[in-house]
Amino acid sequence: MSGQPDKLPVVAAWSRVLVVLGARTYRSLLLALVVIAVAPLAVGWGAYVVKSGSMEPSIAVGDVTLARPLEAGDKVRVGRVFVFDDPSSRTERTLVHRIVELRDDGDYTTAGDANNLTDVTPLPRGAVDSQAVLLVPWVGLPVVWMQTDQWLKLLLALLFTIAAFVVATRNLDGEPPKWTMLRVVRDPGDRQSQRRRPRRRASGVGRSVIPAVAATTALIFVGASATTAGAAFTDRTLNGASNWRAGQGHQPYVAAVLADSPFGFWLLDEPGGTWADDRSVHDRTGRYYDPASYQRPGGLPNNPGSAIATDGGRVILGPDQVTSPSSYSIELWFRTTSRSMGYLAGFESSTFSLSGRADRTLLMEDGRLVFGSWPSWITRSITSPKAYNDGRWHHVVLTSTNQQSTLYVDGAQVTAGSTTAVDSYFGYWRIGSGSIGFFSGLIGSFNGELDNVAIYTTALSAQRVAAHWAAR
Template identity: 40%
Template sequence: MAIATVSGPPGAAACGGDAGGDRPVLLARARLVAQVLGRIYRSFLLTLLVAALLPTLWGWSSFVVRSGSMEPSISVGDVVVAKPFASGSKVPVGRVVIFPNPAKPDSGELLVHRVVENLGGGKYATAGDANPSNDPTPITDEGVDSRATLLVPFVGRPFVWLANGNMAPLVLWSGITVLAFALATQRFGRRRNGDGPGAGRPAPGRRHRGFARRHPAAAVPVLALLVAGGIGLAGSQSAMAGFTARTISPSNTWAASASLGHRVTLATPGAVVRGAVPLTATMSNTSVGDGYTVRMEYARAGTSTWTTACTKSASPYSCAWATDGLTNDRYDLRAVATSSSRTLTSPVVTGVLVDNLAPSVTMQNPGTPLRGRVTFAATAADAHSGVASVVLQYALAGSTTWRDLASDTSSPYSYEFDTTTLVNGTYSFRAIAADVAGNATISVAVTNRVVDNVVTSVVLNDPGPVISGTVTLTASAASTAGVASVRIQGAPAGTASWGDVCTDTTSPYTCVYNTTFVADGLYDLRAIVTDGAGRTTTSTVVANRRVDNTAPRASDVQTTNGAVAGKLDTADTMAFTYTEQMRPTSISPGWDGSSVAVSLRLRDGNSLGLGSTGDTVDILRGGSAVNLGSVNLREDYISTFGTAQFNATMTASTVTVNGVTMTRVTITVASQASGTTTRTVTNSSTMSWTPSGVATDLGGLGTNTTTALESGTFDRQF
């Protein structure tokens, strides 16, 4: 049997390679990557430290940021390197500067905020980038400590953790840093068994001098530099403790609260307050061990002089603000929470009005005796929060039991009260005024007012705005003592020349008034009731009723040209003016005087027996003539026996002519709807209007049908 042989390199296996031999190579590569990352981290950290500390050799300052009021441009843990601000230098608007907090000049607290506006007079407005409003107190040229020049990110964050007692991330970062520096100080070795087969693997029997060999002495200078830089940076942080603890305006703690995880808010006590005002502040994201004391403060609105109202050292943070000794004015409120290392300020509650002064109030004398419906009134005023309400009260003479008559919330403070609901007798009346803050004042009482409702009421019914001819006037009256009689009187409007129209002794109380015995004009009417005890009561006057016994007449008729002179066509108008006011419904049923569609009809005078120069116009609505009458144009505007109709609109208006109020009806011509073509007239003429007697005035009198001639200059129509 023949046996096959396989030849190959010495030490090679017949099947597969030596997998175990590759493991040291992979491990070496992993260690190389770790060493490179460690050196990168070391270089990055040392570079940041040098950048943060090196400028101090030239007298500059470094500050560790511990709040977020300047985010996103400056974050918590960043180091701000600042150049001292020379006296007399111009404050750079738009740049970040470091300055003592002007709202707390004795606290040693520094702010790092941006200059946002030059206010003039050497004053500047500042604000944190993350704050929604400017700092409440401006800074001056002399108040700037230094100007931010360089920002070194992240490097101060371990010291923020340390200052805040946040040990978990500090310990984690410390472990990572120590490991990174240890890896960075190691060096990589190589085989000493030369090249050839097996190169890249440790030589048998020889010690491998590479990554596993440590050189702790090489890390000493690097770690010493890190410790020295940390001490210097920690010194910068300690020197700027006021700044690192707080970098926002007292009126807004949003940024600082967000960055530190704590917030304080002050609940608004209301828009208007008085006396002892409960104040309540709320702390969020805090625990029992945080140990905050909350101070409630107030200042005149718009100022920054804060005064402590009350203080609470433990939750719930509620206390009373004593306002009795303060000037009545508007105030701003805030809550300031302090612990051993932090100060938080709530958003300002602005414009709270303190009002401890009661309003003034006077009860008006309602007169005596009082009967029927009487208006009771008071005057009240309040210089601060304003009058909220006035309550009117009454009490029987000799009694101390006051009852509400009415309440009013707006001036004039009055109420019409039916005194018949009261027992007849002697009463006192007073008013109580309360302001918005809750202060109240009781007026001096008006005493010895007699309520006597033996005569209850008398009312003259309104006969209408215009009366004519014979009119029946009616009145209603009632009395607990019985009605003896009712007189109805009239007088020229606005005068006291009353004259009896008639007297009636039985209900219903009516009188027949013949208005033809008086001149046309305006009159006042009233009724007087006499009760069974002989006492009288006068009704409310029905004023300015017009007596009109003169029939209306046609006053004037006028035309205007809208297109071709002397020709009836589109845009021409015709106006009918009466001697007084008319009822539109009597001119056209259902018409209220507003614009309605009508037709203007032009007919040849021959067809009406008026001759060729007697062409006539009348107005139709719904195919029937309206009660305006007709107008003779006194010229030849259409061919013999011709008729034309034009679309038109009709409106009524009230005009005053020579001091007399009249009704004017205006017809506005549109396109021709049908009929014969109209002619252009060159001759002048005077129109005549014969009105319809069906149209009536406001008193119901029909129109006098006497023809009226066109007034004014002799001219062509249209």
């Protein structure tokens, strides 16, 4: 409309101003982070790139933790974040976790802020390396991306940084800097006593690409020179906030199971999703297939955690096929009131509902525990004398060597004997539902709750079974 000013040039001008200011802010922030991350290294502090998320929200993946080495007289204060070698790992692994308890024996209990369980293994005083003092956010992300082969993210970050540095060199009106004239003054006797010589400043792109690449390279250098550290999960929490409690103590049952070097150990404490963490050193991550629900109240009074309800679902205990063992132990906790036949655990050739080959199957029938009911020319099974479908949590361990099997319930032997022959093949351990072979059909799924499943490639002794029960 005539007589009214056109608003488009005004909007475009302000947009250019905001973009340039944003680019300058990003450039300043990036350079400041590089300086903050590099400077403490000069005085002997350690830098640690955090690779996992159990310290969230206070420390996120890709943050760099700057830690001051502890000296002989320094105090280790409960509630502070420290850097130390993981005492439960057989390989060198650095952890960034919070100390939440001073134990009676002088050791410390540690935990991640996002974990609702404390770490299993106590931390000796002499194993504490340094105290976290300063956190530099995001600086380690390029290192995390490189180590996890996320090259696209790394390339996009570099291109964005170059673009931001280029834009940051422009004037607020969006124009590039002007040329300048350099006056050269010579001796009066010189024929060219006064001469103006034009000299071009480096273009905005030229002055920006090199600093941008240098800044990104500096971030990568800082991360590469830093030690990569884990804020490792001992369990997943219901939300991202911290909900550990000082004085909760370590988990004696978990420690007792790990002391016997299980093939795999699954707490089943996940709040949801697909994957079931393996707490053993073998990293055999399990997979959930439609459990009825997660985060049911757990079965162990002195070991905080949760359980799952199956009722049609199953959990495959490990991502890859393994050789069927001749000597083995199955350990788990269960609770049910069902009288129907239910599949607790077994070994099968596939992850499907119906497998071609299946044996080593622990069933529950009319409340009693049964082991040995799978097809063979001669079928022999053992059955518990009493029923356990009383709605209470029970601890069951089945051990077998060369078809001689023993069944323990709540820490004590309840039956033993010769059981059906087993085959040798590659397959998967599983719980919750399954079959006893393709031609025999499905076994009803276990209608109840399961917790703390462990598989061993040895037969546990009666003494160790009793020790596990006592550690509950």
